[in-house]
Amino acid sequence: MLNALTLILCTQLVGEVAARSLGLPVPGPILGMVALTIGFATVPKLREAVRPVAQGILGHLSLLFVPAGVGVIGNLQALQGMGLALTLAILVSTVLAIAVGAVTFALVARLTGARDD
Amino acid sequence: MTDVAQIWSYLSQGPLLWLTATLAAYGIGDACFRAVNRAPVANPVLIAVVLLGGLLWLTGTPYATYFEGAQFVHFLLGPATVCLALPLADNLPRLRRALLPVAAALLVGSVTAMTSALAIAWAFGADAALLASLAPKSATAPVAIGIAEGMGGQPTLTAVLVILTGITGAVIATPLLNLLRLKDWRARGFAVGVASHGIGTARALQVHPVAGAFAGLGMALNAVLTALLAPFVLGFFVN
Known part of the structure; x- marks a missing residue:
């Protein structure tokens, strides 16, 4: 478990450094996700070693x-009297999207023909 | 006998109280969610947020004090995003077979989310700063905030709009997609990830592992596409 957690944090760290240094x-975490997906695909043993921890975190x-x-509740005043317009914009655009x-x-x-089999 | 106020002032200094409250409130939210047979309206995040917001208001606790405890939970968002590699890797052959639908749904979903939101706010007379804060709201929070700031938006407002978009997507996705009679878990998950980022992805993972994997992919791809398209789409509404 400890090794899996260390690997996850290291991957995030590498992602953060790459995102910042390359602008x-x-x-960073999304770059880390991509890197770890490639890692998992190439080394299946790695995937099985991390699986219990990853499932534990993703389960919640x-x-x-x-x-x-x-934080949103405390910052609702940031909507600046445009609450109705913005609520409507978010609701309609999310339904449509x-x-x-x-x-x-x-x-x-x-x-x-890209079926899911 | 120690005064209750003294115990309170001791507890309110440390992270223990609000960390516990965060987990307990989510536990209550999750119990409500299960009690109503997982009806999406009883979203556990929404319930926990309302409970905690009320508690902070009642006790006059500032958000900064609350966050000292809650930060440990918040921190895990990064590692959890990295962990989305697991459902992605598990479904990699499936993803490879769906490259064209993924590309098409990404472009259409991302552009629809931005233009429809901007058009509505614009019709209500929103100013340029407000529109810039709204445009990237379907992207994951750190990306959306960065994009909004770059276009002259307000980071706090964008953060609020991003979270509201996520919760909206998580609540409406299942009834909406059932109404459309879409049974393809890839399509369902991917659209939710594109439109409502991590909160939508968390919801998709609860529903089906394939939907969760495609939602994670949708969130990641839309973070990149929103960064590229937002300034261009915003240009149609402000001059």
């Missing part, structure tokens, strides 16, 4: 957003 518009991924969510994105995916998958 990339992607956060929602919990990790709670502190940032509480999910619907249109998912339908596009399914349509293109059907057209190109």
Whole structure:
């Protein structure tokens, strides 16, 4: 467990250093995610060694957003009297983006025969 | 006998109290979520946030004090993002077979999220700084904040809008996609990850592992695409 956790943190560290030193518009953890995916694909033993820890953390991924969510409650005044407009903008755009994105995916998958088997 | 106020002032200095409260509030939220047969409206994050927000308000606790305890939970967001490599690697052959649908849904989903949000706010008379803060709201928080700042937006407002977008996506995704009768877990997960980043991905992981993997991929790809497209799309609404 300790080794798996160290590997995860090291990967994030490498991602952070790469993102900052190369001035990339992607956060370090996402670069780390890409790097570890490649690592897992090339060394299957590594994937199985990290699996229990990764599953443990991902099993409670929602919990990790709670502190940032509480910050929203204290900062609602940042909406500056545009609360209704911004709420509507977020609600409608999220509904549209999910619907249109998912339908596009399914349509293109059907057209190109990219079935999920 | 020690005064209650003394115990309170001791506890409110350290991280223990608010770290415990964060886990307990999420535990309550998760219990409610299970009690209503996992109805998406009873989103555990939403319930925990409302409970904790009320508690902070009642006790007059500033957010900075709360965050001293909550930071340990918040910190794990980075390592958890790295851990998304696991569902991605598990589904790599599946991802390879879906490159075209992924590219198409990414472009369409990302552009739809930005233009529709900007058009609505613009119609309500939002100024340029507000529009710049809103444009990248579907990207993961650190990326969105960086993009908004670069375009003259306000980081605090962007952070609020990003979280609200995530919670909205997590709550509406399942009923919306059921209504559309889409059964492809890849399509469902990917669209949610593109539109509502990590909070949507957390929701997708609860629903199905394939949806979770595609949501993680959608979140990562849209972080990059939003950084590239946001200034261009914003240009249509401000001059």
